[in-house]
Amino acid sequence: DAGVIQSPRHEVTEMGQEVTLRCKPISGHDYLFWYRQTMMRGLELLIYFNNNVPIDDSGMPEDRFSAKMPNASFSTLKIQPSEPRDSAVYFCANSYGRLNTEAFFGQGTRLTVV
């Protein structure tokens, strides 16, 4: 397995544009997490899914942020419209089950909104 795959690795966009970040999880790992990392706040959980169903989206900062997981092999995080303060590294992570919950992270998408 190639691990968690995120795309794009880098994204530069202008304020007001729509941004879509993508994640291909590890096959069979039923938990998927979206995190945001900044220097000021560290790693923040935005939302997580279990078996493709959103369980907790209380970390999503605003209505401008939305996430979907249409099937077990794909998830997206969308920001519309984007703002400069959304600039951060966004990580997708997977874990399996409840007890054996080792987390596997993707390489992240570095988003810059100018």
Added chain:
Amino acid sequence: KQEVTQIPAALSVPEGENLVLNCSFTDSAIYNLQWFRQDPGKGLTSLLLIQSSQREQTSGRLNASLDKSSGRSTLYIAASQPGDSATYLCAVYSGNQFYFGTGTSLTVIP
């Protein structure tokens, strides 16, 4: 809500020294604790996972301990090398999510 703290925030040591990184958490009801390494501009790489019923885990020069009742974990790195320079994060898994510390930035000087 679970809070995870890592001390120190930054550490600089000469090559060859043994060192200890600390992690503390406020709620002892955890399933496990995981230590990660993050290199600049990269994702997180899992180093060690300690289940709540375990006291320690070892991998090569790394040894992680867990004292759940006191809410503490340590990561011991033996005979440090310049290649160990990175940010080390600990995370506890409770309530179906991970809670991360802010990390310790380690620099090993050749």
